Amino acid sequence: MALSAPSTPKDNLKTPRKIAKPVATTSQTPKFYKCVTPKHNNVTKRNREIKTEEGTPRHPRLDNNQENIPPQTPTCYNNVTIETPVATKIRISKDKCDELTNLTVAVRVRPMNSRELAYIGATNIVKTNQNELIIHSNSNLSMSTDHIFQYDHVFWSCDESDKNYASQECVFSTIAEPLLANAFRGYNACLFAYGQTGSGKSFSMMGDMCSNMDCDKTAGITPRFCKRLFEKLKEIQDTITASIELSYFEIYNEKIHDLLACNVGSNKTALKVREHPVWGPYVVDLSVHVVNSYEEMKERLLIGNKNRVTAATLMNEKSSRSHSIFSIELNLSERLDESSSSRRSKVSLVDLAGSERLGNLYNNEEKIREGVSINKSLLTLGKVISALSEYKKGNIFVPYRDSVLTWLLRESLGGNSLTSMLATITPANTHIDETLATLRYACQARSIVNRARINENPHDRLIRELRAEVERLRALRQDYEKHSNNSSIMCTSDSLDQSEELDSLRQKLIDTEEKLTRAEEDWKYRLKEAKLRQQAELSEAEKRRDELESHIRVMNQANTDISLSPYKSNFLQELEGMLHDNLDEHVGKKMTKTDVTASMNQIYEIMSNLRPSVDDVDENVKLLFARVNKLLQAFETALINSLNKTGVQKTVTFKL
Numbered sequence: 001m002a003l004s005a006p007s008t009p010k011d012n013l014k015t016p017r018k019i020a021k022p023v024a025t026t027s028q029t030p031k032f033y034k035c036v037t038p039k040h041n042n043v044t045k046r047n048r049e050i051k052t053e054e055g056t057p058r059h060p061r062l063d064n065n066q067e068n069i070p071p072q073t074p075t076c077y078n079n080v081t082i083e084t085p086v087a088t089k090i091r092i093s094k095d096k097c098d099e100l101t102n103l104t105v106a107v108r109v110r111p112m113n114s115r116e117l118a119y120i121g122a123t124n125i126v127k128t129n130q131n132e133l134i135i136h137s138n139s140n141l142s143m144s145t146d147h148i149f150q151y152d153h154v155f156w157s158c159d160e161s162d163k164n165y166a167s168q169e170c171v172f173s174t175i176a177e178p179l180l181a182n183a184f185r186g187y188n189a190c191l192f193a194y195g196q197t198g199s200g201k202s203f204s205m206m207g208d209m210c211s212n213m214d215c216d217k218t219a220g221i222t223p224r225f226c227k228r229l230f231e232k233l234k235e236i237q238d239t240i241t242a243s244i245e246l247s248y249f250e251i252y253n254e255k256i257h258d259l260l261a262c263n264v265g266s267n268k269t270a271l272k273v274r275e276h277p278v279w280g281p282y283v284v285d286l287s288v289h290v291v292n293s294y295e296e297m298k299e300r301l302l303i304g305n306k307n308r309v310t311a312a313t314l315m316n317e318k319s320s321r322s323h324s325i326f327s328i329e330l331n332l333s334e335r336l337d338e339s340s341s342s343r344r345s346k347v348s349l350v351d352l353a354g355s356e357r358l359g360n361l362y363n364n365e366e367k368i369r370e371g372v373s374i375n376k377s378l379l380t381l382g383k384v385i386s387a388l389s390e391y392k393k394g395n396i397f398v399p400y401r402d403s404v405l406t407w408l409l410r411e412s413l414g415g416n417s418l419t420s421m422l423a424t425i426t427p428a429n430t431h432i433d434e435t436l437a438t439l440r441y442a443c444q445a446r447s448i449v450n451r452a453r454i455n456e457n458p459h460d461r462l463i464r465e466l467r468a469e470v471e472r473l474r475a476l477r478q479d480y481e482k483h484s485n486n487s488s489i490m491c492t493s494d495s496l497d498q499s500e501e502l503d504s505l506r507q508k509l510i511d512t513e514e515k516l517t518r519a520e521e522d523w524k525y526r527l528k529e530a531k532l533r534q535q536a537e538l539s540e541a542e543k544r545r546d547e548l549e550s551h552i553r554v555m556n557q558a559n560t561d562i563s564l565s566p567y568k569s570n571f572l573q574e575l576e577g578m579l580h581d582n583l584d585e586h587v588g589k590k591m592t593k594t595d596v597t598a599s600m601n602q603i604y605e606i607m608s609n610l611r612p613s614v615d616d617v618d619e620n621v622k623l624l625f626a627r628v629n630k631l632l633q634a635f636e637t638a639l640i641n642s643l644n645k646t647g648v649q650k651t652v653t654f655k656l
């Protein structure tokens with residue numbers, strides 16, 4: 001079964017094979033796709049079908065040939081297929097903190113491996129041109145097709161001697177380093193690698209597993225990310241204190257396994273996912289490790305990698321059979337002049353299991369089941385991407401919960417995160433179907449829009465925003481001052497007729513300065529208020545803590561020192577004595593049966609208040625209570641009996 005690409009709307013605009021004049025195909029194009037103008041038809045004289053995957057016909061050869069447009073379309077005229085609507089790229093603004101931003105999507109092409117090269121008729125069908133990728137789908141010249149895709153970045157890693165070769169460092173610095181910078185600003189970040197099995201996901205994310213990952217040239221994104229993280233922390237350690245926690249888990253057959261748990265081994269415990277009302281889905285009981293250096297982080301990474309489920313498939317000797325998620329939580333606390341600000345970000349580096357065709361890879365039942373599970377979560381990922389990319393068209397149901405993977409990646413896809421996707425492909429013609437599926441998947445992911453925000457407390461946000469405003473106003477003032485100086489020079493040199501303009505500039509400057517003063521005063525006032533509020537909250541919290549501590553002390557003492565047992569036992573002993581006396585002498589007060597019952601009820605009520613609790617430690621009280629209770633019952637029976645016997649009113653001494 002091939003993993004189907006997300007359902008991409010396809011519009012095959014067919015024109016008759018023999019037409020006298022080029023036909024304008026734009027009339028048949030749905031409005032939300034880019035128009036295909038008749039110009040492109042001219043390319044078909046090269047016996048080519050041009051497929052513009054992002055709707056942008058940008059094949060370099062198109063433009064070169066425009067001057068040689070023949071008056072008639074040749075007989076071999078074929079199809080123009082537009083597969084993917086154009087994604088409007090939304091970019092983050094630096095000044096604000098809540099921003100809408102598209103997923104950044106990059107594609108990496110790995111070198112052909114020995115198995116692919118050994119295949120008779122094997123060819124490289126991928127070409128790149130800056131951020132454009134062209135798949136030449138058929139070597140048969142009479143019916144060849146070019147598929148053109150555009151991404152944010154395209155990495156050509158096929159030949160190290162090529163001047164455009166994209167090394168591990170190049171891939172890291174282009175797509176992962178910006179995420180690291182944003183994590184330091186307080187944004188959540190996610191980078192996930194997607195692609196056919198054996199296409200280079202693990203190589204890109206982790207690097208050469210045989211190396212010691214010490215950021216030599218084969219080290220992948222994850223170790224580089226960890227290393228750069230600590231280098232950056234060192235640079236800013238004078239002003240910022242940081243704490244870093246990490247966790248590492250895999251999703252295998254829809255079950256979550258902690259790769260850093262102590263008991264990890266053959267008997268892996270499956271963990272559950274729960275949903276926190278504020279932080280969203282999380283893994284219950286996942287081990288979290290505080291790390292203080294790159295060495296500590298690397299050690300955990302190596303342990304986790306060893307515990308990952310891998311197996312040999314026909315495509316890859318050491319294929320990852322699970323999706324792995326390496327999470328870093330970064331807590332930063334910045335010391336400012338008069339205050340401090342803290343922010344928190346979570347970075348997820350995800351190496352997905354390979355998307356693949358079951359028929360191609362598996363030879364036993366268990367492996368088929370494994371493949372079905374991998375494909376299920378990737379299929380759900382595809383559905384999620386598809387639903388999110390059609391969000392604007394009113395499709396509001398996103399099936400995050402259909403797989404563990406998408407549930408856990410919910411914030412990274414369409415939520416509070418800056419997310420990048422790295423799609424990996426092989427250039428071999430033998431895998432063209434998988435390659436095209438991956439590329440379409442990646443194309444669609446480009447139109448996902450996330451809403452990322454800086455994770456900080458509102459008080460810190462207020463101060464930061466005010467500071468930015470003050471900075472802006474200061475810059476404005478300097479600008480005006482410069483204008484003012486220039487104007488005065490001009491004024492003295494020749495023209496008095498510019499004095500009006502100068503006056504207006506001066507007025508503007510005065511206004512701006514007033515605004516700045518007001519803003520600064522306002523900022524100072526709000527800062528003071530925030531500080532006072534913080535102090536009040538702090539002292540209130542301290543007061544509550546003191547109260548609580550004193551309560552705890554009292555309760556502890558009550559448990560140990562203050563015991564009601566002596567009072568209870570005194571009373572019970574007295575009652576016991578009286579009951580004995582009364583049982584012996586049936587003399588005293590005249591009572592009817594009703595009087596006796598009422599008095600006994602009162603006594604029983606008192607007794608119920610004296611009943612020792614289950615936790616009562618004093619065994620004597622418990623015994624005494626039982627004895628008195630029994631005696632009371634005997635007393636009551638004796639009284640009633642004696643009343644029944646005589647049938648007349650009896651006199652008893654009742655001294656309670």
Ligand SMILES: Nc1ncnc2c1ncn2[C@@H]1O[C@H](COP(=O)(O)OP(=O)(O)OP(=O)(O)O)[C@@H](O)[C@H]1O
Binds near residue numbers: 109201202316320
């Ligand atoms: N850019 C590259 N340059 C050189 N070799 C590469 C590159 N990408 C992948 N390889 C090699 O190709 C093989 C398969 O790569 P890798 O294990 O990363 O694939 P994968 O996509 O993670 O596969 P799976 O999904 O099965 O885990 C490895 O031997 C790896 O060293």
